[in-house]
Amino acid sequence: MVRSYKCRHCDRSFSYANSLKSHMVTHAAIIGDRLTQHMCNLCNKGFIHQSSLIYHKETAHNTGNIFVCVKCGKRFNHRQRLIRHQLVHTDTRPFVCQECNASFKTRATLKNHLAVHRGEKRFTCKICGQKFAH
Incomplete structure (x- = not known):
C-alpha cells in the first residue's frame, strides 16, 4: 500500500514525507532569517508559529468562526476566549x-x-x- 502525503496548501500529493517537506518550501516565506511553516490560505501571509496563524485568521479575516463551549453552549468569536472560559468548568486553580x-x-x-x-x-x-x- 502506497502512502500519500497531501499538501495542505495545494492539490499536490507525494509518496514520501520528505518529498512533501521539500515541496512545502514553495509555499513558505522568509520572516527575518526564519522560514515560515504556516501560511494563511486567505491572504498567503506566512507565520512561523501556528498559534500566530490562528490569531491572524481570527482577527484579520473575521471568518465568522464561532467557538462553542461543549459544557454549557456559550459561544465565543475567538478561540482564546473559549479556552479561558473553559476554566470555569474545572477545578484547576493554577x-x-x-x-x-x-x-x-x-x-x-x-x-x-x-x-x-x-x-x-x-x-x-x-x-x-x-x-x-x-
Whole structure:
C-alpha cells in the first residue's frame, strides 16, 4: 500500500514525507532569517508559529468562526476566549497567592486578591463615600 502525503496548501500529493517537506518550501516565506511553516490560505501571509496563524485568521479575516463551549453552549468569536472560559468548568486553580496559599483560576482574580494583603481599599460606597477592601 502506497502512502500519500497531501499538501495542505495545494492539490499536490507525494509518496514520501520528505518529498512533501521539500515541496512545502514553495509555499513558505522568509520572516527575518526564519522560514515560515504556516501560511494563511486567505491572504498567503506566512507565520512561523501556528498559534500566530490562528490569531491572524481570527482577527484579520473575521471568518465568522464561532467557538462553542461543549459544557454549557456559550459561544465565543475567538478561540482564546473559549479556552479561558473553559476554566470555569474545572477545578484547576493554577494561580496561587504566595501570602496565604489561596488559589485562583485566573491571574486577574489573584491580582484582585493581592490587594487585600496590601491593605488596599479599592471600593467606595456610593452613599457615604467610605472605602472598603472587598
